[in-house]
Amino acid sequence: MDIKFIENKIADTMAVTGSIDALTAAVLTDFMLLKVGEGHHNLIVDLSQVEFMSSAGLRALLAALKECRNKGGDLRISGAQPGVDKVLKMSGFTNILKCFPNNQEALASFSE
Amino acid sequence: MSSTQEVLEKLGCAYFETDISGAITAVNDTFCGLVGSEWEQILGKRLVEIFRSSDPQILEGALDTIRDTGAAVRNLELEFHNRSGQQMLLEFSIIPDTSKPGEGDIICGLVREITSRKQTLESLLAAEHELEIGRRIQTSFLPSQIPPIPGWQINAHFEAAREVAGDFYDVFTLSSGRRVGLVMADVVDKGVGAALFMALFRSLIRAFVDQHYKLGWMDVLSSDHSSTQETTSVGQRRKLLSTGSTALQNAIDLTNNFIAVNHSDTNMFATMFVGVLDPTNGSLMYINGGHDPPILLRASGPVERLVPTGPAVGILPDLKFSIENTSLDRHDTLIAYTDGVTDALNPAGEPFGEERLLALIESPSNNAEELKDRIVDDLHSHIAGRSQYDDITLFVLRRNPIS
Amino acid sequence: MIVSVHSFRGGTGKSNTTANTAVLLAKSGKRVGVVDTDIQSPGIHVLFGLDEGDMNYALNDYLWGKCGIQEAAYDVSPDQMDNSDGRIFLIPSSLKAGEITRILRDGYDVGILNDGFQSLIQSNRLDILLIDTHPGLNEETLLSIAISDALIIVLRPDQQDYQGTSVTVEVARRLDVPNMMMVINKVPQVFDFQEVRSHVEKIYNCDVAAVLPHSDEMMTLASAGIFVLRYPDHDISHSLNQVVAKLLV
Numbered sequence: 062m063d064i065k066f067i068e069n070k071i072a073d074t075m076a077v078t079g080s081i082d083a084l085t086a087a088v089l090t091d092f093m094l095l096k097v098g099e100g101h102h103n104l105i106v107d108l109s110q111v112e113f114m115s116s117a118g119l120r121a122l123l124a125a126l127k128e129c130r131n132k133g134g135d136l137r138i139s140g141a142q143p144g145v146d147k148v149l150k151m152s153g154f155t156n157i158l159k160c161f162p163n164n165q166e167a168l169a170s171f172s173e
Numbered sequence: 174m175s176s177t178q179e180v181l182e183k184l185g186c187a188y189f190e191t192d193i194s195g196a197i198t199a200v201n202d203t204f205c206g207l208v209g210s211e212w213e214q215i216l217g218k219r220l221v222e223i224f225r226s227s228d229p230q231i232l233e234g235a236l237d238t239i240r241d242t243g244a245a246v247r248n249l250e251l252e253f254h255n256r257s258g259q260q261m262l263l264e265f266s267i268i269p270d271t272s273k274p275g276e277g278d279i280i281c282g283l284v285r286e287i288t289s290r291k292q293t294l295e296s297l298l299a300a301e302h303e304l305e306i307g308r309r310i311q312t313s314f315l316p317s318q319i320p321p322i323p324g325w326q327i328n329a330h331f332e333a334a335r336e337v338a339g340d341f342y343d344v345f346t347l348s349s350g351r352r353v354g355l356v357m358a359d360v361v362d363k364g365v366g367a368a369l370f371m372a373l374f375r376s377l378i379r380a381f382v383d384q385h386y387k388l389g390w391m392d393v394l395s396s397d398h399s400s401t402q403e404t405t406s407v408g409q410r411r412k413l414l415s416t417g418s419t420a421l422q423n424a425i426d427l428t429n430n431f432i433a434v435n436h437s438d439t440n441m442f443a444t445m446f447v448g449v450l451d452p453t454n455g456s457l458m459y460i461n462g463g464h465d466p467p468i469l470l471r472a473s474g475p476v477e478r479l480v481p482t483g484p485a486v487g488i489l490p491d492l493k494f495s496i497e498n499t500s501l502d503r504h505d506t507l508i509a510y511t512d513g514v515t516d517a518l519n520p521a522g523e524p525f526g527e528e529r530l531l532a533l534i535e536s537p538s539n540n541a542e543e544l545k546d547r548i549v550d551d552l553h554s555h556i557a558g559r560s561q562y563d564d565i566t567l568f569v570l571r572r573n574p575i576s
Numbered sequence: 577m578i579v580s581v582h583s584f585r586g587g588t589g590k591s592n593t594t595a596n597t598a599v600l601l602a603k604s605g606k607r608v609g610v611v612d613t614d615i616q617s618p619g620i621h622v623l624f625g626l627d628e629g630d631m632n633y634a635l636n637d638y639l640w641g642k643c644g645i646q647e648a649a650y651d652v653s654p655d656q657m658d659n660s661d662g663r664i665f666l667i668p669s670s671l672k673a674g675e676i677t678r679i680l681r682d683g684y685d686v687g688i689l690n691d692g693f694q695s696l697i698q699s700n701r702l703d704i705l706l707i708d709t710h711p712g713l714n715e716e717t718l719l720s721i722a723i724s725d726a727l728i729i730v731l732r733p734d735q736q737d738y739q740g741t742s743v744t745v746e747v748a749r750r751l752d753v754p755n756m757m758m759v760i761n762k763v764p765q766v767f768d769f770q771e772v773r774s775h776v777e778k779i780y781n782c783d784v785a786a787v788l789p790h791s792d793e794m795m796t797l798a799s800a801g802i803f804v805l806r807y808p809d810h811d812i813s814h815s816l817n818q819v820v821a822k823l824l825v
Binding site for chain 3: 347348349350351384406407410411414415416417418419420
């Protein structure tokens with residue numbers, strides 16, 4: 062699993078590649094919390110290159126989501142593939158955080 | 174061919190010989206290196222002097238055994254500080270040697286350092302012990318016996334993964350015995366942490382299901398936000414407020430808030446299906462919190478899925494969970510499971526899959542136990558011994574045909 | 577039809593209103609059920625002449641699963657109604673201290689109450705079920721208001737009653753109770769009844785079905801029997817007929 066961090070004035074993007082499962086989720090969690098701790102409170106998690114995400118991945122997203130919101134920001138999802146989208150929908154995560162089909166729309170949502 | 178001594182040196186075995194009293198008469202280079210002294214300083218000293226330990230009886234007792242009985246002593250462990258202050262664990266193998274007549278009885282032996290091997294073994298045992306604890310916790314929170322429900326068959330199967338994964342199911346009565354509660358749940362994460370949360374979730378559901386004081390949907394009356402109200406009609410309310418509905422709503426709402434508020438830092442949550450069955454007429458009300466939709470197989474053939482009616486439980490406080498209603502007629506079957514079933518991998522890495530599960534369910538079965546066994550057997554032949562990452566949990570509930 | 581009879585405070589004459597309304601409904605040929613959900617302070621059974629000793633089962637027993645709802649229902653139809661179609665079935669609450677405290681301590685699933693009501697309406701072919709509630713807002717009163725087609729709020733022309741009643745009215749409004757009406761009871765003879773009526777209608781924006789005078793006959797009867805049977809031509813009895821009319825509209 063690979064994470065690329067792209068900075069932007071409005072919101073920073075975390076582009077994840079690979080599988081987010083019990084083994085890799087911890088790495089993702091640590092990285093996201095680190096960035097939030099550094100002051101990046103508005104995050105977009107780009108899941109377009111993620112073919113598989115387990116509930117461990119949901120946990121990672123939840124941890125970062127709470128941190129962002131506690132600091133007055135937000136975490137939003139972009140590009141979730143059908144398999145990952147299904148996991149987000151069934152678990153109810155699509156009701157607690159905003160999901161967008163691509164980065165542009167996700168970024169635009171932060172300007173509203 | 175190298176002499177025995179050369180072989181021993183090459184193998185890194187520390188060798189020694191003593192006379193019958195235990196005074197060292199010969200050592201090899203490896204021995205000197207192990208002890209950290211030159212052979213001149215070693216010869217003539219007694220074994221117990223060289224290997225000072227907190228319990229000198231260990232070595233002395235071994236030598237006594239050899240002297241008295243002529244038996245060998247193998248795998249004797251001794252803690253030792255060598256001259257450079259290094260703490261190590263040594264393993265002794267000592268035998269009497271009567272092969273050289275005329276030289277008197279001698280004792281010879283090998284010493285090996287086994288510190289790192291022992292540590293690895295200990296940590297492996299500790300890890301296995303922790304898994305065992307996790308498994309025991311999990312088992313103690315599963316029903317030891319499912320209470321029989323007159324007019325119904327219920328059979329369950331639970332198989333823990335190597336590393337405990339936090340699945341659980343539960344069956345209990347509520348509303349003064351009028352209803353039966355059914356739970357199928359999956360706590361995220363693995364290990365002892367998941368087992369503990371599984372125990373917590375299971376206990377909270379059981380405890381909150383008996384709390385009658387809170388009319389969940391009545392909260393709208395105490396809020397000041399009149400804009401968010403969807404007023405229900407009298408008819409709808411009469412349907413909503415039936416036996417077991419407040420218990421069900423409480424069980425989920427209160428558990429959700431308890432976990433989300435008190436254990437927020439762990440970010441733990443569980444997907445769960447909780448149903449309340451009226452065994453006298455088959456009506457089933459349920460809340461599905463983000464869990465794999467249970468399968469409702471009608472006697473006449475069609476398959477319905479009881480899809481999520483709310484999010485997973487424990488994510489954030491005050492999220493909305495809705496109650497849905499259905500009913501089971503005679504010979505209808507409800508199959509609830511966790512993703513450990515559909516995600517189970519075979520040696521080639523292919524998942525068992527929903528289609529395969531549905532195919533098994535749709536072909537006729539004589540009773541719930543037979544169907545459960547059929548699913549479990551097919552699952553096992555699919556898995557073919559591959560180590561499973563996730564717990565496998567399922568139950569089959571069937572209403573008896575008219576007898 | 578399910579009708580809740582409610583007061584915010586005690587002593588308004590709610591149970592008397594319920595019992596008398598039930599009799600008037602039965603006299604007009606209706607099959608009426610009356611449930612005493614005032615578990616903390618039961619009392620309406622006295623008006624119907626049902627003795628504690630006659631009660632094998634009460635509402636409490638049903639709630640705990642000891643009996644079906646029908647077994648806790650007693651036919652208390654007055655003798656005068658033997659040849660009419662109307663009947664009155666009463667489900668009393670227990671007077672045994674232990675049973676009262678047990679329910680208060682353990683609580684119960686209010687859904688069981690609702691299911692019981694539906695079951696009784698079906699089994700006894702009831703046209704109307706009257707629910708006599710405990711004063712104030714609590715689980716049972718909220719439940720009964722929530723499932724009722726009509727709500728009768730009984731109050732006295734008294735400042736404390738006026739204040740408290742606005743709470744009940746607000747709850748009922750939020751729950752959109754289809755048919756809501758007030759009964760102003762124990763009005764001193766010296767008051768201008770019309771003024772009292774308009775005053776109350778104005779405060780709550782709700783119809784007043786009846787304004788009942790404070791009556792010595794009522795006080796003397798002292799809940800020993802049903803007023804409208806004893807004094808069928810009294811003003812109070814006539815006014816209560818207006819309540820019946822509003823219910824059956």
